[in-house]
Amino acid sequence: xxxxxxxxxxxxxxxxxxxxxxxxxxxxxxxxxxxxxxxxxxxxxxxxxxxxxxxxxxxxxxxxxxxxxxxxxxxxxxxxxxxxxxxxxxxxxxxxxxxxxxxxxxxxxxxxxxxxxxxxxxxxxxxxxxxxxxxxxxxxxxxxxxxxxxxxxxxxxxxxxxxxxxxxxxxxxxxxxxxxxxxxxxxxxxxxxxxxxxxxxxxxxxxxxxxxxxxxxxxx
Amino acid sequence: xxxxxxxxxxxxxxxxxxxxxxxxxxxxxxxxxxxxxxxxxxxxxxxxxxxxxxxxxxxxxxxxxxxxxxxxxxxxxxxxxxxxxxxxxxxxxxxxxxxxxxxxxxxxxxxxxxxxxxxxxxxxxxxxxxxxxxxxxxxxxxxxxxxxxxxxxxxxxxxxxxxxxxxxxxxxxxxxxxxxxxxxxxxxxxxxxxxxxxxxxxxxxxxxxxxxxxxx
Numbered sequence: 001x002x003x004x005x006x007x008x009x010x011x012x013x014x015x016x017x018x019x020x021x022x023x024x025x026x027x028x029x030x031x032x033x034x035x036x037x038x039x040x041x042x043x044x045x046x047x048x049x050x051x052x053x054x055x056x057x058x059x060x061x062x063x064x065x066x067x068x069x070x071x072x073x074x075x076x077x078x079x080x081x082x083x084x085x086x087x088x089x090x091x092x093x094x095x096x097x098x099x100x101x102x103x104x105x106x107x108x109x110x111x112x113x114x115x116x117x118x119x120x121x122x123x124x125x126x127x128x129x130x131x132x133x134x135x136x137x138x139x140x141x142x143x144x145x146x147x148x149x150x151x152x153x154x155x156x157x158x159x160x161x162x163x164x165x166x167x168x169x170x171x172x173x174x175x176x177x178x179x180x181x182x183x184x185x186x187x188x189x190x191x192x193x194x195x196x197x198x199x200x201x202x203x204x205x206x207x208x209x210x211x212x213x214x215x216x217x218x219x220x
Numbered sequence: 221x222x223x224x225x226x227x228x229x230x231x232x233x234x235x236x237x238x239x240x241x242x243x244x245x246x247x248x249x250x251x252x253x254x255x256x257x258x259x260x261x262x263x264x265x266x267x268x269x270x271x272x273x274x275x276x277x278x279x280x281x282x283x284x285x286x287x288x289x290x291x292x293x294x295x296x297x298x299x300x301x302x303x304x305x306x307x308x309x310x311x312x313x314x315x316x317x318x319x320x321x322x323x324x325x326x327x328x329x330x331x332x333x334x335x336x337x338x339x340x341x342x343x344x345x346x347x348x349x350x351x352x353x354x355x356x357x358x359x360x361x362x363x364x365x366x367x368x369x370x371x372x373x374x375x376x377x378x379x380x381x382x383x384x385x386x387x388x389x390x391x392x393x394x395x396x397x398x399x400x401x402x403x404x405x406x407x408x409x410x411x412x413x414x415x416x417x418x419x420x421x422x423x424x425x426x427x428x429x430x431x432x433x434x435x436x
Contacts, residue, residue: 152359
């Protein structure tokens with residue numbers, strides 16, 4: 001993980017900025033959406049963050065297969081867990097938003113289904129990690145599954161929802177927020193929000209890595 | 221190439237010697253179809269597709285699960301010292317695909333005989349199904365190799381493979397429904413293209429990753 005402190009300060013700063021301007025700033029008035037458009041600052045960054053963090057997890061797994069160092073495995077583990085946390089938060093914020101705009105918590109939308117499947121894949125990864133006694137073997141085999149899962153996740157999240165009709169903004173003929181809603185004021189909050197939440201995710205993952213590394217040292 | 225052919229031949233021989241395993245899968249298909257037949261009497265067309273793919277999913281998982289699990293430690297060591305892992309996984313992959321295609325045809329046959337066949341474009345149904353099953357085979361072969369290393373094999377086989385299988389399943393069911401309604405084939409080209417792309421990805425990643433699973 002990144003040892004520097006600057007990114008932690010940046011993460012806190014950006015999130016405080018997002019919270020203040022995300023809740024207090026001016027947003028375009030749209031029919032149906034109304035104030036719920038602010039969810040863009042909280043829901044969408046979770047998915048951006050999740051993809052980046054899970055990508056980092058797959059990257060650490062590849063590093064592990066190239067050079068078997070337990071540190072890579074620990075990093076892959078902690079980033080995957082933060083990825084699952086982000087996906088659950090993304091799901092929760094999405095469901096609250098859907099209740100107020102689509103009229104139901106769960107309407108079987110392709111985006112909802114695919115993200116549920118993505119969560120299942122990574123929970124399966126965590127179960128797989130739990131079913132080995134030997135550390136080296138666990139690290140190697142779960143690394144293989146992690147890379148395989150990420151390779152399958154990419155078509156799942158990006159290709160499949162575009163094939164079927166969806167209510168989700170940006171799908172099935174519905175304009176994405178970027179088309180006309182995302183005016184420059186919103187951009188000024190949205191991009192910092194994505195960066196801020198993602199950095200926070202990496203910070204949590206680095207803390208977990210440090211705790212796990214200390215635990216491993218204690219066992220030795 | 222020589223070891224590859226030998227391995228493939230060996231797989232067929234093993235299957236032939238343990239005919240009860242193959243018979244088990246056959247019986248599995250027949251009894252599932254029979255349960256559906258008893259419950260529905262007349263199967264609605266959409267339910268036909270659902271039953272078909274549920275049977276394929278479970279029969280396929282059971283059939284492929286044993287491909288690495290039944291290997292004894294001694295035989296693993298023997299393979300390890302004599303063949304390249306790529307040749308082994310390619311042989312397993314090809315064998316599993318052929319096995320799943322057999323189950324595919326068998327399920328279609330049994331289901332058609334017992335409950336009738338509402339599919340209007342059967343050749344297209346069988347073809348797109350066979351393409352989807354190629355993806356099944358790639359995913360299940362790698363996952364069975366992963367699950368074989370862990371302690372709770374059969375549970376892991378299901379939870380590791382099902383979520384990963386869903387993208388393939390969604391596409392293949394979409395194509396099956398189009399074949400059911402006898403829609404124009406060109407409507408399915410886009411889905412078929414995505415399916416082929418996912419298959420290529422899955423098989424490539426499986427071939428790339430298998431050597432890392434193998435070295436113990």
